[in-house]
Amino acid sequence: MTYSLRLIVLAAALVITGTIGLRAEPGQEIEPSDALSLLLPHEKGKALCYVGTGDPVTFPLEDIPKRDTQRSITINHFLFEVTSQQFDADDSVKPPKPGEFYYSYRMVAQVVGMKVPLISAGQCGSGSPDVFGCGSDCDGGTMAFRPIAGSDALFMGVSSTSRRFRMSWGCGGGGAEGGKVEVLQYDPATRNIRMERADAKMCAPIVRAFRKRKD
Numbered sequence: 696m697t698y699s700l701r702l703i704v705l706a707a708a709l710v711i712t713g714t715i716g717l718r719a720e721p722g723q724e725i726e727p728s729d730a731l732s733l734l735l736p737h738e739k740g741k742a743l744c745y746v747g748t749g750d751p752v753t754f755p756l757e758d759i760p761k762r763d764t765q766r767s768i769t770i771n772h773f774l775f776e777v778t779s780q781q782f783d784a785d786d787s788v789k790p791p792k793p794g795e796f797y798y799s800y801r802m803v804a805q806v807v808g809m810k811v812p813l814i815s816a817g818q819c820g821s822g823s824p825d826v827f828g829c830g831s832d833c834d835g836g837t838m839a840f841r842p843i844a845g846s847d848a849l850f851m852g853v854s855s856t857s858r859r860f861r862m863s864w865g866c867g868g869g870g871a872e873g874g875k876v877e878v879l880q881y882d883p884a885t886r887n888i889r890m891e892r893a894d895a896k897m898c899a900p901i902v903r904a905f906r907k908r909k910d
Contacts, residue, residue: 729821730842731777737796739781744898745849745890747773751807752888757859757878768877769807773851775890776801776898777819777829800829802838803904804862813862813877814904828854835861836878840890847892853881865904 735743756766778801782794798819803812817835821827830837836859841850853860858881 728824730824730827730840731798731819731821733824734827734842735777735779735798737779737781739779739796742776742778742895742898744893744895745773745775745777746893746897747775747851748889748891749886752886754853754879754885755882757880768879770813771805771807773805773888773890774803774898774901775851776901798829801901801905802829802862803901811865812900812904814865814901815860815862816905828857830857831861835859841887843889849890850887851890852885852887853879855881855883857881865907 735741751769751771753767753769756768758766778799779796780799781796784794785792800815800817800819802815804814805812815831815835815838817829817831819827819829826839826841828837828839836857837854838860839852839854839856842848843850860879861876862879863876
């Protein structure tokens with residue numbers, strides 16, 4: 696993903712989740728106040744793993760052009776991993792300027808009746824202590840996450856602002872757009888999914904799913 700696309704994705708997430716956070720003045724430090732920084736203070740390579748719980752959830756799907764019959768997809772469970780990342784340092788200046796931190800994510804969704812999962816990857820952003828958003832580049836929409844008070848869990852659902860969230864089929868999957876992707880639509884009737892924090896090994900299927908996609 697290019698630097699400009701990273702900025703677009705991050706800006707979209709900040710718009711969806713609220714206001715953009717305050718910038719520190721020279722010599723001044725601002726305590727973390729947005730949902731992501733509170734959840735996962737920046738430390739390069741540090742990650743959190745989440746596993747979806749509850750009954751399967753059915754999402755309406757976006758079709759362009761719109762079909763006479765609304766398509767839908769039912770997902771058994773989600774796996775979600777958010778990671779603190781850092782851009783490369785700028786070695787063109789002296790002294791070298793450290794790269795800025797950002798958050799990346801990877802997600803896998805196991806679909807009812809399909810051996811191949813849906814996957815998504817991109818960046819996350821937040822400007823609110825109550826919610827953060829994650830989405831891919833090129834207008835892939837956003838999935839919104841709300842920390843649940845008194846627990847390590849999150850509520851997850853398609854953003855009511857972007858109203859869409861694009862996921863790609865892994866190797867061998869089907870789909871609407873050229874057989875490669877599906878776009879989950881926002882529907883207020885669709886329940887939010889409770890994502891429980893889990894041990895890192897629970898997110899091992901994410902690594903396997905993305906490795907198969909590259910092969």
